[in-house]
Amino acid sequence: MSAMRDAIGVLLAGGQGERLWPLTRDRAKPAVPFGALYRIIDITLSNCINSDLRRVFVLTQYKALSLNRHIRAGWSPLAGLGDYFEVLPPQMRVSQQWYQGTADAVYQNIYSIGSERSKFVFILSGDHIYKMNYSRMLKQHCDSGADVTVATIEIPAPQAAKQFGVIETDKDCGSKRIAAPCGALQRFDGNLHLQYATADPHPARGFRGSQVQP
DSSP states (O other), X not given: OOGGGGEEXXXXXXXXXXXXXXXXXXXXXXXXXXXXXXXTHHHHHHHHHHTTOOEEEEEOOXXXXXXXXXXXXXXXXXXXXXXXXXEEOOOOSSOSSOOOSHHHXXXXXXXXXXXTTOSEEEEEESSOOOOXXXXXXXXXXXXXXXXXXXXXXXXXXXXXTTTSOEEEEOTTSOEEEEEOSSGGGXXXXXXXXXXXXXXXXXXXXXXXXXXXXX
């Protein structure tokens, strides 16, 4: 059996999209139309289908009605036996608050993720435009023996400063430091890397990291 059949995707689609106002006045950022008939979220979902990742939780939050309808009408019919594209609104299972960020969104759905008993979990963004074969990422993850693998692209340090989350790596592409967008990025030298997707087995207190580029 392909390793991708032992993986699930957790697609973060609750973004408010303030920088895309007024396009996000009545809808979440992943539901913004893209290329006439499509929505931004279709890019990541297409990556999932083409990578044979066919069990996906879609975590929604803000103004999710049109997004829910789009996934139900456009993607749920593509799911075969045992496959699904399941919309998960905030369930308040481990918190009485809405999602406080991407990590909190995953944490609040840790029960749903664990109930699938999958060996691998992909944490994906629902509002990014990129093409990627996640099966290649999973192969890199398994071959490296890492506990966590992060997909990145290489960009110049001045471009990254105060704009993107960055990862500093060693010569073997192991992650040394990770930082959020802030003024502290000046301490990173050379080329920095933009994180836009992760693949994770079960989290550990101490873990080995690896990096893969599309």
